[in-house]
Amino acid sequence: MGHIRFASDVGAPVDAAFAYAEDFRHGPQWMYGVTGSEPMGIPDQGLGATFAVQFRLFGVIPLRTSVEITEYRRNAVIGYTLRGRVYGTVTLRFDPLGYERSVLTSEADYPPPRGMFARLCHGPVDAAAKSALRATESRLRREIEAFHGTDLVGRIA
Structure with missing residues (x-):
């Protein structure tokens, strides 16, 4: 099982950062490779919310998968489980860091490649997963700061 974890400072308080991240309509703006998402029923926020997500694997291969929020604690944690071909x-964790700042921790767990070419694919899959999570975390941080109207040190933008 592969595991990746990144953490960064965000120039916004936890409640603002969480409010932006939990709104599924913002997903395509910060989720790496995602080109669209739509709710698959009610609820459309919080624990049990499920979304149909369209994305491009490696930037070129169009895929569709479902994503369910399987862990949710307001202003603290949002955990997504991807189901389907991918x-x-x-998991996104939000922790206070001081006045108008917070820490965003992004974690991903994914199964290793299976089958005949597993050993050959393990390295490239790990590299791609790390790159995708880093890009997602970086975009989310920038979008939260733009949403809140501040930059990394909390100044009014």
């Missing part, structure tokens, strides 16, 4: 979990 599967694994992505």
Whole structure:
């Protein structure tokens, strides 16, 4: 099982950062490779919310998968479980860091490649997963700061 974890400072308080991240309509703006998402029923926020997500694997291969929020604590944690051809979990954690700042921790767990070419594919899959999570975390941080109207040190933008 592969595991990746990144943490970064965000120039916004936890409640603002969490409010932006939990709104599924913002997903395509910060989720790496995602080109669209739509709710698959009610609820459309919080624990049990499920979304149909369209994305481009490696930037070129169009895929569709479902994503369910399987862990949710307001202003603290959002955990997504991806199901379908691409599967694994992505967890976003939000912690206060001081006045108008917070820490965003992004984690991903994914199964290793299976089958005949598993040993050959393990390295490239790990590299691609790390790159995708880093890009997602970086975009989310920038989008939260733009949403809140501040930059990394909390100044009014």
